[in-house]
Amino acid sequence: MAEDSPEDETLILRHLSRVGYDVQHERVETPSSLRDALRRNWDIILSDFAIGPHFTAPDALEIAREAGSDTPFIVLSGTIGEEAAVQAMKGGANDYVLKGNLARLQTAIERELRDAAARQERRRMREQLVVSDRLASIGMLAASVAHEINNPLTALVANLEFLSDRLDGFAGDDDGELADGVRDAMSATNHLRRIVGDLGVLSRPSTAPRPEAATVDIENVLETATRMAWHEVRLRARLTKEFAGVPPVEGDESRLAQVFLNLLVNAAQAIEPGASEENEIRVSTSMDRAGRVVVGVSDTGSGMAPDVRDRIFDAFYTTKPSGVGTGLGLAICHRIVTSLGGAIDVQSAVGAGTTFRVLLWPTRPLEAAG
């Protein structure tokens, strides 16, 4: 409530409680106290027109919108001339009500709360669309890269095998140097093959009818994800794996690989490069008491303050410079995990690192026949 009169404050609160609202409020009368209050979440802002000698409703409105607040803003004034009212509405106020006609306030509040909820829902749907777009395009990109690399790779393997055969017993290679070279080339090529295979895992369309699609060896998926994240991790931390040999889970290999890849890249990005011996990223599997498979991804990185931690699963929330982060990684993780009936949670404190846990249900054992 942006209001300079304690009497009007009482009057308004009394009216609101009479019509059935249970109000928690804060009264502010300066720009700085308004900014302060806007750090918290409010359902509605009620503003006097002339809050103070140099502070009016349009000023308050500007401050609210600058702070990124989409909270409905209702001008509630004793005397508001036609012109002032128009000015306030033009500035983006949602409504104005005269203090002498408080009966109208309830209708205004109810309508504004409804509209705000609808706006919120539309925003959520838009975000979801973008998230699924990004999922689809990552998949398509990975699939086409994998496809393009596969053909030359096949030729490479065939030719190296041919060379290797010919070198067997080749007199010009009595110290075996040529054979060694070819062997190294073959092992590098096999490494490439694994990487391309991993890309395939990422991009396999999750809707493709695969009979085994519902059963995933999660530790296998973690091997793939850690291999793919290795170039991010290498210079920043040691990578430790602690696998308990957990049962297969219900899920989708390619989408789960995306989840853990996102978590591992985030973990790496939370650690400054250069002290890889002092830092650790730990990937573990275990079972919880409810019978769920628990995958832990911990890092010794920067950790998060509570206000950051509260928003990390929101689409587009990022603390990274643009170009580094889009803020979609965890929104995607959250969507994938919950769509599988699982859960994802986080523990973190500034300076104490971060642990994400992904909880998934094992595939139900088949009922014994008979």
Ligand SMILES: Nc1ncnc2c1ncn2[C@@H]1O[C@H](COP(=O)(O)OP(=O)(O)OP(=O)(O)O)[C@@H](O)[C@H]1O
């Ligand atoms: N392991 C972590 N340690 C510290 N902060 C983290 C960690 N994981 C996530 N965060 C915080 O959560 C924010 C959101 O993460 P998210 O993965 O959704 O987006 P991003 O990494 O910023 O961008 P994108 O993943 O789209 O490239 C990050 O910007 C960062 O502030």
Ligand SMILES: [Mg+2]
């Ligand atoms: Mg990320």
